[in-house]
Amino acid sequence: MNNNIRIITYNDLVKIGFAKATAQQIIRQTKLSMVKQGYTIYNNRRLGTVPTDAVEKILGFKLHE
Template structure:
């Protein structure tokens, strides 16, 4: 599952916090060797990267 800023906001995070989590997750992916995530226009990351930043969190997989 890929996670975007909007998904994090729907999960209850404030917009700035959601952006920060996404930025940290992208940095984690780059450290893992996925240079694709260095791009500014990349706006989604795998849920595993999100979990590495904030721990095990339940995100809704359904679009409302």
């Protein structure tokens, strides 16, 4: 089990430079993708954190730390 899973929120994406609405949409798309992969915990409106790796797959590029 990997204990070094990095997570990200829309606020982190805003700090990187994304617009607020764009960052929120990225998180929504990532959560939807995670639910389709079988991670039903992400089918929760109040959960706002997702794995950074999943966001990078949605965006198609690596995020810097």
